[in-house]
Each structure stands twice: as structure tokens, then as C-alpha cells.
Amino acid sequence: MLEVKSVTKKFGGVIANQDVSFTIEENQIVGLIGPNGAGKSTLFNMISSIFPPTTGEIFFLGTRIDQMPAFKVAPLGISRTFQNLQVFKNMTLIENVMVGQHIQTKTSILGAALLLPSSRKEEKVMYEEAMKYLQFVGLDSLYNHKAGSLALGKLRLLELARALATKPKLLLLDEIAAGLNHKETQEMSELIKKVRDTGVTVFVVEHDMDLVMSICDKIIVLDQGMKIAEGTPKEIQTNEAVITAYLGTDIDEEKEEVIGS
């Protein structure tokens, strides 16, 4: 589904990613981990076309996307959430989700402004679909509340609902569990698996090792911009290079615990 080929990203003298290559297969949950500054967000930003790589190529379902603007990549089926929430706090929950649906609509600005019957019909369908996404994440009873009234855990669910409303084939989740308590994190893990079960491939950047280790089919590890390991959670937990990257020295039992064994 996704192929990242020898991608390097430089910001002036800083090499944020260096010669990173990997693939993501359909219907998997794949994790991207690494210490602070390893280059995870930079890689996510290139996959969602926020900026292009300095060198290298990225293919999505066979189409080269690394030089495309984001508005062209999203309709191909890539959607994402952001570490710093991007919800509209003065809008209701259902309005926030409907914003996500707009890349799917056919109505022109003029048609919407004139309230043409075709536009009203499309709006009604969007509304009903938006309710289904709110239901999916468990926020349907709050559909008419302003997003600004929600606590962090529910805001993250709202971001997820809005990302799903674009009907992605590949969903990028950028630290979706950041700031959540233990129970909320467990619920989020279940929800991510439920998303995968609907046929959406999920790629997560996450610092919460329990979440990563419990839901991912495969994990890719970055350190100082480079890919240092790739494998199943079990393989990653005992990988010496990974443990050293996280802790800076050799392996012992205590250190293995840090990456969730």
C-alpha cells in the first residue's frame, strides 16, 4: 500500500531523515517509534505531503505522491490526525466531522450558497454519515455540543472521527494517545483495532509503548533520522540497537522493560 524509498529530509544543516526505506501492507497496524527528535513527525509530514523529501520517493497504491500537494493526496485515501489537536472549538461535534467529509462532496460553493435541492440532499446524507462516525467513536450523544467543551480524551476521539470521515484507505495517527489516562489509552487501542477491522490500514507514531506493543503487527524504529530496526513487537522489544537507542547503553533487564517487554 505504501512504499517509502530511500527518503532523506534536510532542514538546512539538520538531517531529520536519512535514507529511510520501508513498506506498509494493507490491513495492518504499523507503528513508528523512536526517541525524541528521531524524525518520526518529519516522516509523517512527508507521507501526508505537508512538505516533500529532499531526496527519495514515496508511493501510495502505486502512485508517486512525494511531489504532490496535500489537497491531491488526501482524496487518494490518506488521512491523518495531529499531535496538536486541530479541531474547531467553536463548532459542534457533528460540524467538525462534516468538515472532514467535504473532500468527498460534489456541491459547489455557489450551489451551497443558493441552497439548491441537490446541495441540501447531499448535506442530509453527510449529516447522517457524520452521525455514524460519531457513533463509531462513541461520541454520538454529544453531537450538538461545542468541541471546545470536551476534555482531551474526547477531543482525540473527535479528531479520529473526522479523519475517518474522509474515508481513508491509510490512516496516520500522530500520538493519538498523548495525554490520555490508562483507561482512555486502552479504549483507544481497542478503537484503533476496530478501525483496522473495517479495512483501513493504520500507521501510528506513538510514545506509549503499551499501546504500540499491544496493537501493532509491525514496528519501524527510527533513531537520529535513520531506520535502525523493523519487525514484530516481540522482535523490537529484544532488539539490542533499539534498546541502546532508547537508553544510550547496553541491555539489561530493567532497560528491556522500558520498551514494553
Ligand SMILES: Nc1ncnc2c1ncn2[C@@H]1O[C@H](COP(=O)(O)OP(=O)(O)OP(=O)(O)O)[C@@H](O)[C@H]1O
Ligand atoms: N521545520 C524544521 N526546521 C528545522 N529542523 C527541524 C524541523 N522539523 C524538524 N526538525 C529537526 O529534525 C529532527 C527530527 O524532528 P522530528 O520532529 O521529526 O522528530 P520526532 O521523532 O517526531 O520527535 P518527537 O518525538 O520529539 O516529536 C530534529 O532534530 C528536529 O529539531
